[in-house]
Amino acid sequence: MSTMTLTDTQALALGKQYRQASAALRKYRLAKDALSDTSVKQLKLIETSLRDAARDMTTLAVAIVIDEGQADLAALGAVTDDALAQLDTINGIKRVLSVATALLGLAAAIPTGKPAEVADAFRALRELLPTVAVKLPA
Amino acid sequence: MLQLIKRYFAPALLACALAGCANLGAIKEFGSLSADSAGYSALTDDYIGSLERSKRHTLRKDEAQRATLTRQALAREPQRVQLQLYHQSIEAYMASLAALAADELTRYDGQIDPLVNAATRNGMIAADKAGMVKALSKLLADAATNAYRQRELKRLIAAGNAPLQGILADMVRIMAGFDAAIDDDAALYDAYYEELMHLAEKNEPVAAELLWREHGATVASFEQRRQAIAPYIATLKSIGAAHQSLYDHRENIADREVLAQVKQYTQQIRATYRLVRTARKQETQ
Numbered sequence: 321m322s323t324m325t326l327t328d329t330q331a332l333a334l335g336k337q338y339r340q341a342s343a344a345l346r347k348y349r350l351a352k353d354a355l356s357d358t359s360v361k362q363l364k365l366i367e368t369s370l371r372d373a374a375r376d377m378t379t380l381a382v383a384i385v386i387d388e389g390q391a392d393l394a395a396l397g398a399v400t401d402d403a404l405a406q407l408d409t410i411n412g413i414k415r416v417l418s419v420a421t422a423l424l425g426l427a428a429a430i431p432t433g434k435p436a437e438v439a440d441a442f443r444a445l446r447e448l449l450p451t452v453a454v455k456l457p458a
Numbered sequence: 459m460l461q462l463i464k465r466y467f468a469p470a471l472l473a474c475a476l477a478g479c480a481n482l483g484a485i486k487e488f489g490s491l492s493a494d495s496a497g498y499s500a501l502t503d504d505y506i507g508s509l510e511r512s513k514r515h516t517l518r519k520d521e522a523q524r525a526t527l528t529r530q531a532l533a534r535e536p537q538r539v540q541l542q543l544y545h546q547s548i549e550a551y552m553a554s555l556a557a558l559a560a561d562e563l564t565r566y567d568g569q570i571d572p573l574v575n576a577a578t579r580n581g582m583i584a585a586d587k588a589g590m591v592k593a594l595s596k597l598l599a600d601a602a603t604n605a606y607r608q609r610e611l612k613r614l615i616a617a618g619n620a621p622l623q624g625i626l627a628d629m630v631r632i633m634a635g636f637d638a639a640i641d642d643d644a645a646l647y648d649a650y651y652e653e654l655m656h657l658a659e660k661n662e663p664v665a666a667e668l669l670w671r672e673h674g675a676t677v678a679s680f681e682q683r684r685q686a687i688a689p690y691i692a693t694l695k696s697i698g699a700a701h702q703s704l705y706d707h708r709e710n711i712a713d714r715e716v717l718a719q720v721k722q723y724t725q726q727i728r729a730t731y732r733l734v735r736t737a738r739k740q741e742t743q
Binding site for chain 1: 625
């Protein structure tokens with residue numbers, strides 16, 4: 321036994337046909353006053369069922385797209401997570417560069433032998449260090 | 459100190475020149491606007507809520523029809539979260555694209571300047587050289603981050619293009635489903651209206667007149683709901699085209715022509731997205 325898989329386009333096309341068939345039956349029924357009560361009842365039931373089926377087809381069409389899109393959603397989510405991590409790294413680089421520059425200042429101050437300069441440079445470096453989340457790019 | 463600066467900062471100056479210290483504002487604007495428009499979920503809300511709302515177009519005695527609509531609404535409800543995921547994933551991706559293109563990262567001037575000022579006060583750096591030292595420090599940081607940012611943008615666009623195009627194409631297909639949901643609502647309403655009109659025309663001419671008067675407004679409301687769909691599809695397609703263009707030119711992402719093209723797409727997105735919002739606003743009025 322073979323199974324048939326609907327595409328979203330096919331599901332929407334079927335839904336459209338159901339709606340059209342339901343409307344055509346209703347117009348026929350309303351135009352024929354001589355129909356028996358049983359026939360009217362049967363026709364109404366079919367009309368309603370066709371409209372119900374059309375709505376099911378609409379929901380199914382969207383479900384088909386959603387099912388097929390899961391891999392892309394997961395892939396884009398992973399790419400976005402990676403980008404956010406890189407943003408953190410860029411912020412980290414700026415801070416690391418700040419510290420590197422502060423280190424240069426300290427390196428320049430030490431040979432002068434002036435305690436005030438060394439103290440200033442050291443203080444600047446010490447203040448910067450806690451702000452650095454060291455995560456250098458690969 | 460100046461010797462140290464020359465030794466360590468000269469490569470940075472060269473790096474800055476090579477990186478171009480580009481202004482990626484066009485990409486930032488594209489990312490921000492796309493994030494905003496992709497995150498627009500009023501059409502999804504309309505689709506999910508339409509089955510419950512359509513109960514008002516059922517006859518009082520037709521409890522079976524309302525029960526069916528309740529069942530169908532419950533079956534559709536889980537799609538709300540899944541559809542939100544579509545909106546959110548594009549929104550998050552575009553926001554990260556905008557953030558990577560933005561030059562609003564942590565400023566370090568406030569940290570460097572006091573250091574240089576202290577060195578100047580203590581005679582380590584001549585006063586007339588202090589400005590240059592600060593400028594060099596900033597160039598060093600900018601060169602490193604610009605080059606790094608462009609590299610990461612290229613990486614992001616290269617990795618993100620295929621899934622993004624897939625998701626955008628899916629959303630366009632989903633919009634066809636939203637359109638069909640309006641057709642479903644209209645079909646239920648037509649059945650309700652024609653049934654009532656059939657009864658009223660025979661026995662209640664005044665009721666028939668009142669029904670007919672209501673009919674025009676109801677039909678117009680369906681068309682109003684539909685009006686936002688076409689420009690939203692156009693918005694999604696422009697986002698896809700702009701990103702594809704960035705992908706195709708990712709090796710020259712800071713190129714003036716590439717950025718000009720992105721700007722054009724951004725204008726298209728802004729125009730069609732405005733139509734979406736206007737259509738929805740008119741519908742809710």
